[in-house]
Amino acid sequence: MFKERGIEIKSPEQIDKMRVAGLVVGETLELLRRSVKAGMTTLELDEIAEDNIRSSGATPSFKGYHGFTGSICASVNDEVVHGIPGDRVIAEGDIVSIDCGAIVDGWHGDAAITVAVGPVGDDALDLIRVTEEAMWRGFAAASLGGRVTDISHAVESYVRSQGDYGIVEDYVGHGIGSAMHQPPNVPNFGRPGKGPKLVEGLALAVEPMVVLGDQATYLLGDDWTVKTDDGSLAAHFEHSFTLTPQGAWILTALDGGEAKLAELGVPFGGR
Known part of the structure; x- marks a missing residue:
């Protein structure tokens, strides 16, 4: 069913189907994390992803989406998001952001990781750590009855506490369910207590960049790839999640987020 502002509210059974899609995404990203290496092209990475998604009984969400040609987005170094897989050769010292989506029985999962290829500088490692941790701080701030920007504020507050980083504002998280992108938007900045209420059956993709x-970016001529204006490195992490009466459930994390949520002192809501 749909509630205010076109927001889709899922039944527990539909959330369970999203969990199946989420596991395909999580398993694919772990395979890609292990597979990425210097000398391979981003298209080779894409082929590994598509094969794994399809062999798992799922369909890549991205392939054909508004004409996108890949099953993943592969964004290297100063590419923030939406890099098109192709003949670019991944080099030692690169950081690669990999965004992946899968559909099972009409329900979507969507997640992203940033991977260091070989030795990289401490600044790059810190950027990756801060971005991933900010995402988890967003989940930790979410509770039934709260508001979407509780997540946004937690993401921003953590990033700001870690140094002089830029938070990309033009691209945000989103609702997810029977379509990959749905209302509401989930910004990575802002004051808490704003936006739609966090209710049972709402599923969101939280994705700090x-x-x-x-934080300024521009779009390449391919109409997809987003790069930083100043050529600085970018990192991107994403998970799809929902809230149950027990707590947060990270639908695209292999363990449902249980271990990391426990580390943050947050109840686990998976089943």
Whole structure:
């Protein structure tokens, strides 16, 4: 069913189907994390992902989406998001952001990781750590009866506490369910207590995009790839999640987020 502002509220059975899609995404991203290496192209990475998604009985969410040609987005170094897989050769010292989506029985999962290829600088490692942790702080701030920007504020507050990073504002998280992108938007900045209420059956994709320099970006001529204006490195992490009466359930995390939520002192809501 749908509630205010076109927001889709799922039944427990529909959330369970999203969990199946989420596991395909999580398993694919772990495979890609293990597979990525210097000398391979981003298209080779894409082929590994598509094969794994399809062999798992799922369909890639991204392939054909508004004409997108890949099953993943592969964004390297100063590419923030939406990099098109192709003949770019991944080099030692690169950081690669990999965004992946899968559909099972009409329900979507969507998640992203940033991976260091070989030795990288401490600044890049810190950027990756801060971006991933900010995402988890967003989940930790979410509770039934709260508001969407409780997540936004927690993401921003953590990033700001870690140094002079840029938070990309033009691209945000989103609702997810029977379509990959749905209302409401989930910004990575803002004051708490704003936006739609967090209710049971709402599923959201939280995805901070953090850069070492200024947050300004531009779009390449391919109409997809987003790069930092100043050429600074970018990192991107994402998970899809929901809230149950027991707590948060990270639908695209292999363990449902149980271990990390426990570390943050947050109740686990998976089943």
